[in-house]
Amino acid sequence: MRRATIRDVAALAGVSPSTVSRVLNGKDVGHMRPETKERVLAAIKALDYTPAKAARILRKRKTGVVAILLPDISNPFFSLLARGVASVAFEQGISTLICDSDNSQEKENAFWDILLSEGVDGIIFVPVGEPHVAKLQKLLRRGVSIVVADRRLDGYPVVEADNRGGSFALAEALIARGYREFAYIAGPEGVSTADDRLAGFLQALEEHGLSPSVVRRGDFTYHSGYSLAREILAQHREVEAIVAGNDLMAIGALRAAEDMGIDVPGSVGVAGFDHVFPAELVRPRLTTVAVPAYEMGREAMGLLAAGTEGSGRKVLPVEPILGESTPPRR
Amino acid sequence: MRRATIRDVAALAGVSPSTVSRVLNGKDVGHMRPETKERVLAAIKALDYTPAKAARILRKRKTGVVAILLPDISNPFFSLLARGVASVAFEQGISTLICDSDNSQEKENAFWDILLSEGVDGIIFVPVGEPHVAKLQKLLRRGVSIVVADRRLDGYPVVEADNRGGSFALAEALIARGYREFAYIAGPEGVSTADDRLAGFLQALEEHGLSPSVVRRGDFTYHSGYSLAREILAQHREVEAIVAGNDLMAIGALRAAEDMGIDVPGSVGVAGFDHVFPAELVRPRLTTVAVPAYEMGREAMGLLAAGTEGSGRKVLPVEPILGESTPPRR
DNA sequence: TTGAAAGCGCTAACAG
DNA sequence: CTGTTAGCGCTTTCAA
Numbered sequence: 001m002r003r004a005t006i007r008d009v010a011a012l013a014g015v016s017p018s019t020v021s022r023v024l025n026g027k028d029v030g031h032m033r034p035e036t037k038e039r040v041l042a043a044i045k046a047l048d049y050t051p052a053k054a055a056r057i058l059r060k061r062k063t064g065v066v067a068i069l070l071p072d073i074s075n076p077f078f079s080l081l082a083r084g085v086a087s088v089a090f091e092q093g094i095s096t097l098i099c100d101s102d103n104s105q106e107k108e109n110a111f112w113d114i115l116l117s118e119g120v121d122g123i124i125f126v127p128v129g130e131p132h133v134a135k136l137q138k139l140l141r142r143g144v145s146i147v148v149a150d151r152r153l154d155g156y157p158v159v160e161a162d163n164r165g166g167s168f169a170l171a172e173a174l175i176a177r178g179y180r181e182f183a184y185i186a187g188p189e190g191v192s193t194a195d196d197r198l199a200g201f202l203q204a205l206e207e208h209g210l211s212p213s214v215v216r217r218g219d220f221t222y223h224s225g226y227s228l229a230r231e232i233l234a235q236h237r238e239v240e241a242i243v244a245g246n247d248l249m250a251i252g253a254l255r256a257a258e259d260m261g262i263d264v265p266g267s268v269g270v271a272g273f274d275h276v277f278p279a280e281l282v283r284p285r286l287t288t289v290a291v292p293a294y295e296m297g298r299e300a301m302g303l304l305a306a307g308t309e310g311s312g313r314k315v316l317p318v319e320p321i322l323g324e325s326t327p328p329r330r
Numbered sequence: 331m332r333r334a335t336i337r338d339v340a341a342l343a344g345v346s347p348s349t350v351s352r353v354l355n356g357k358d359v360g361h362m363r364p365e366t367k368e369r370v371l372a373a374i375k376a377l378d379y380t381p382a383k384a385a386r387i388l389r390k391r392k393t394g395v396v397a398i399l400l401p402d403i404s405n406p407f408f409s410l411l412a413r414g415v416a417s418v419a420f421e422q423g424i425s426t427l428i429c430d431s432d433n434s435q436e437k438e439n440a441f442w443d444i445l446l447s448e449g450v451d452g453i454i455f456v457p458v459g460e461p462h463v464a465k466l467q468k469l470l471r472r473g474v475s476i477v478v479a480d481r482r483l484d485g486y487p488v489v490e491a492d493n494r495g496g497s498f499a500l501a502e503a504l505i506a507r508g509y510r511e512f513a514y515i516a517g518p519e520g521v522s523t524a525d526d527r528l529a530g531f532l533q534a535l536e537e538h539g540l541s542p543s544v545v546r547r548g549d550f551t552y553h554s555g556y557s558l559a560r561e562i563l564a565q566h567r568e569v570e571a572i573v574a575g576n577d578l579m580a581i582g583a584l585r586a587a588e589d590m591g592i593d594v595p596g597s598v599g600v601a602g603f604d605h606v607f608p609a610e611l612v613r614p615r616l617t618t619v620a621v622p623a624y625e626m627g628r629e630a631m632g633l634l635a636a637g638t639e640g641s642g643r644k645v646l647p648v649e650p651i652l653g654e655s656t657p658p659r660r
Numbered sequence: 661t662t663g664a665a666a667g668c669g670c671t672a673a674c675a676g
Numbered sequence: 677c678t679g680t681t682a683g684c685g686c687t688t689t690c691a692a
Contacts, residue, residue: 003472005685016663021687031661048468050447054387055685058668063384073428074409083404086430095448098403098428100416117380118425138378142333251611277404281581281611335669346679351671361677385669388684 004047013043020044024051063119066304067097068297069111070126075248076276077293078126081149084297085124092305094121103219105129112139122304124297126150130190145307149300152192157312159300163193163273166289166318167200170243170271173320174287175208178329179241179269183232184215185225185253187245194220197245197273213239218249225252233260233268241269241326247279247288248272254282254325269326284324291318334377343373350374354381393449396634397427398627399441400456405578406606407623408456411479414627415454422635424451433549435459442469452634454627456480460520475637479630482522487642489630493523493603496619496648497530500573500601503650504617505538508659509571509599512542513562515583517550517575524550527575527603543569548579555582563590563598571599571656577609577618578602584612584655599656614654621648 006024010017015036022028023040043049057063068085070078086096097120101108108128112135115123122145125131131153139146148158174182184201187194198215205211213236218224225244229252232242242257244250250272257264264270265284272279275290299314336354340347345366352358353370373379387393398415400408416426427450431438438458442465445453452475455461461483470476478488504512514531517524528545535541543566548554555574559582562572572587574580580602587594594600595614602609605620629644 006687007685017686018663018688019661022662025687027687028661033661036661050443052388052685053447053449054384054393055668056687057384058382058388058670058685059687061668073403074406074413076404076406079404079409082428083430095427095444097425098412100413113380114425117383119383278608278611281608283613336671337669347669348671348680349678352678355671357672358677363677366678382669385684386671388669388686389671391684 003052004049006049006051008047009040009043009049012047013039015040057119063121064093065095065097065118065120066122066124066301067099067111067115067118067120068124068126069099069101069108069115070124071101071103071108071128073098073100076278077150077246077274077291080276080293081126081297081300084294084299085149085301086297087294088298088301088305094305101128103128103221105132108132109135112136115139115144116142120144122146124149124300124304125153125156127153127191129188145304147300147304149296150193152196157303159296159303159314159316160192161291161296161316161318163196163318164200164203166291166320167197167273168204170273170287170289170320171201171204173322174241174243174269174271174326175204175210177322177326179326180210181238181240182210182212183236183239183242184212185218185228185232185242185244185249186215187218187220187249189217191220194245201243218245220246220249222248222252225249226256227252229253229256230260233257233262239268240329241271243271244273246272247274247276247286250286250288250325251278251282254286265325265327269329271323271326275321279323287321287323287326289318289320292316333382334379336379336381338377339370339373339379342377343369345370387449393451394423395425395427395448395450396452396454396631397429397441397445397448397450398454398456399429399431399438399445400454401431401433401438401458403428403430406608407576407604407621410606410623411456411627411630414624414629415479415631416627417624418628418631418635424635431458433458433551438462439465442466445469445474446472450474452476454479454630454634455483455486457483457521459518475634477630477634479626480523482526487633489626489633489644489646490522491621491626491646491648493526493648494530494533496621496650497527497603498534500603500617500619500650501531501534503652504571504573504599504601504656505534505540507652507656509656510540511568511570512540513566513569513572514542514545515548515555515558515562515572515574515579516545517548517579519547521550524575531573548575550576550579552578552582555579556586557582559583559586560590563587563592569598570659571601573601574603576602577604577606577616580616580618580655581608581612584616595655595657599659601653601656605651609653617651617653617656619648619650622646 109132186198271287279286439462478486516528601617605618609616
């Protein structure tokens with residue numbers, strides 16, 4: 001069954017294609033004879049007609065599709081973010097294309113080309129590392145707008161969390177609870193989320209005349225948290241709390257301690273950042289900092305739709321959550 | 331900057347648009363003068379040309395896009411499934427559109443229309459409940475192929491897990507460990523995954539001359555597992571193990587017991603199904619049945635690409651995982 | 661208030 | 677081996 005075209009509808013309704021198009025787009029409908037409009041509508045229904053998107057795009061040079069390019073959709077933080085984006089897009093009749101760069105710079109680079117030919121109208125971008133700027137610029141020059149989410153990227157509009165402030169507040173709270181000797185497992189260098197959290201943490205320590213026993217870099221995965229925590233726990237018996245740059249790594253640390261027969265929080269405290277679903281699942285419940293991922297997605301899509309020019313920056317507030325994994329000491 | 335067209339390239343290379351098109355599509359390149367091809371390639375690079383997808387689609391009547399319509403992308407099982415689909419699609423140069431029906435029949439129905447006008451070439455479908463068959467048929471008539479994943483839908487090709495067998499095996503294992511009094515929290519009625527798992531479980535019990543203390547229906551969410559487990563634990567003190575239709579509900583049951591001060595596995599055992607990441611996180615580690623979600627996604631996309639006609643059915647093997655949440659009794 | 665005509669950028673016969 | 681031609685289905689002036 002060949003799908004009906006605008007011409008079929010026009011013929012059945014006894015009007016011209018232009019008239020059908022006008023009805024479809026709600027243009028000049030004000031000064032259109034109601035009867036004509038009725039006939040068109042009837043014909044559309046009779047033929048079960050749906051406009052061909054491709055043809056429309058070709059004409060209008062707008063696809064009505066935005067892409068969200070992120071490191072890992074199976075990471076609960078990002079899937080929540082993606083849902084936020086999709087919900088706003090949906091409200092505006094825009095479709096969402098989720099592109100999973102699989103934590104690989106290479107795959108991410110490949111996606112730029114795909115997105116270019118895909119002809120998306122905009123992109124919500126969560127960079128894996130140092131993005132391929134030339135490709136970004138190419139998109140921009142083609143009129144595709146880009147909003148960076150979760151991680152900062154200089155020169156681009158961004159929606160991020162108050163990572164530095166949240167991390168600072170978390171450190172203060174831990175110090176208030178009597179912790180003095182910290183190990184910090186940061187995220188990858190160069191990723192603003194990781195660096196800001198580390199900086200905020202160190203600053204708080206410094207203001208209290210403290211300095212960390214050890215600082216290491218992971219890659220935000222459960223696995224990296226696990227192995228770094230093992231090393232830390234083996235080499236630094238003085239550590240009173242392990243603080244990680246995100247929840248997944250913190251949960252990894254929790255498991256490492258468990259496997260080494262070290263009691264949490266009895267012997268060592270553990271804290272994370274993000275407040276993803278699994279953080280509520282583990283026992284002891286994880287001390288962390290709540291980041292509004294869904295809201296972040298909504299904000300980012302809002303910025304994109306609003307057609308932000310050049311830059312623009314939105315920082316979302318975060319909230320420390322003191323779980324059982326870091327009770328007051330003594 | 332107006333983007334370059336195939337004509338600009340042709341002009342610069344001193345050839346006709348068709349020649350450029352041939353180079354682009356790798357057609358007849360065998361019998362093309364190498365020099366011509368070189369010139370075209372050079373022109374493409376010089377103009378930084380990318381073919382306009384829309385025009386191509388309009389001509390070929392193929393969008394190169396498949397959609398995956400599922401109940402909830404933030405459910406770890408489905409996000410893994412989605413990744414599987416995307417990975418195969420990526421290998422074939424096909425883009426993936428993720429549509430999240432948000433566990434709502436209404437939203438799901440709305441997506442059919444969107445997908446229709448979006449003009450996707452195929453759909454991987456995980457139904458929320460009783461799908462709007464008429465809309466499905468419409469897509470099918472338009473030549474869009476559909477593969478159902480995870481849940482069966484009569485008359486459509488499907489990739490599912492051996493839910494019945496897995497559930498049967500799980501029950502046998504629990505019985506072997508000395509459990510006799512069971513409460514079962516099933517998924518929603520009418521969803522094959524839920525019904526098959528329940529059926530397999532009941533069958534095993536029956537073969538051992540047993541019958542469950544109580545059977546309830548949840549909706550596969552953490553929350554429903556939590557509240558049903560509370561009721562069960564309050565009313566049926568004889569229950570030795572709560573078995574849930576999926577891990578999220580089982581984890582909810584675990585938490586319910588915890589909140590009621592009931593020891594797991596000391597006083598009651600708990601088991602789930604799926605083996606999602608959080609199941610490894612909780613303590614005691616959850617007894618469950620591993621379902622290869624990623625593989626399921628890959629298989630489904632494979633079927634779609636292979637252009638399955640009419641039906642076809644693939645059942646993936648599952649594997650019981652005996653965790654600490656159901657140790658041998660006594 | 662409506663219609664005719666001219667493409668949007670590309671591909672696929674069909675010629676040469 | 678390469679070019680010419682004729683649309684794909686829709687929107688948008690411009691005229692009537």
